[in-house]
Amino acid sequence: ALPKILLTRTLPPESQRLIEHAQDIELLHWKDGVIPRDQLLKLVPGVSGILCTLIEKIDSELLDAAGPNLKVVSTFSVGYDHVDLSELRKRKIHLGYTPDVLTDATADITSLLVLAASRRMREAIRAVEDGEWNVWSPVWMLGTQLTGKTVGIVGLGRIGVATARRLKPFLGANGKIIYSGNSDKPVAIELGASRVKFDMLIREADIICICCALNVQTREMFNYGAFKAMKKNVILVNTARGAIIQQDDLIRALSEGLLGSVGLDVTTPEPLKPDHPLLKFQNVIVLPHIGSATLETRTMMGNLAVENVLSGVRGQTMPSSVEL
Ligand code: GLV
Ligand code: GLV
Known part of the structure; x- marks a missing residue:
């Protein structure tokens, strides 16, 4: 047979x-x-x-x-x-x-979430759809500029590197890339990226991209203490695995206004029900795990x-x- x-x-x-x-x-x-x-x-x-x-x-x-x-x-x-x-x-x-084979597509989605979160894409689209777009205003729907900011990549593997390469031009000459992980990566030299401890990365980064694998080391690495240590306007993006974030802690941090804007392509569980508490925050953009989803x-x-x-x-x- x-x-x-x-x-x-x-x-x-x-x-x-x-x-x-x-x-x-x-x-x-x-x-x-x-x-x-x-x-x-x-x-x-x-x-x-x-x-x-x-x-x-x-x-x-x-x-x-x-x-x-x-x-x-x-x-x-x-x-x-x-x-x-x-x-x-x-x-x-x-x-x-x-x-x-999925590195480019996933780095695209990671970059897309950084841009979308920083420019309040979900709120802006909803405002148009809900008739809240009244008149052009100097002070309405203001997001965060990427120029000059520090990007922190958690896990500078294939996807982390491809994400850093995509985001670097947005940061301009005064931007910075830092990363955390278990070892120094030779590619970091070419990116001008320096390795820092996780505790330092979450304190220093304006934009945090989670690009690491889920394992015993990284499970719920992002807990309440981590959110509290972050900058108040931080942009946090996760395109790796939902369980790297302690999601109840994330919800608590969001309700206390500790975070700027969050973009998630992965959650716990998947799928999220439409009435899930995480979806109530207008500064949270959730995608349905489509990082590699191109034909x-x-x-x-x-x-x-x-x-x-x-x-x-x-x-x-x-x-x-x-x-x-
Ligand atoms: C995923 O495969 C990565 O190495 O980032
Ligand atoms: C998708 O999440 C993958 O691991 O390929």
């Missing part, structure tokens, strides 16, 4: 064709949107590969259900906080992911995820795998 691959969602058309045309595998394709957990557990026994998204939790229960044939998990994402790495390691299962990028992610799972099942080196 051919090795089985479970595909938990429908991919962008080009990538979907790519996996359907593979002759040496049997494809189990879940076609009806998000796969319910019980269906997932029923479909995995005996599979050699799983192509999943960040929605599906890959944990010991699932891996046990899959059994010893499973060679590879390929996630259609750069983040892999939904995957239990130590359980994969124990079972010698490989993990494929999709870095690089071009999602196609490249899909193709890479397909190549990863096929290579893994065939016992070949994956084009893009996580070091376990």
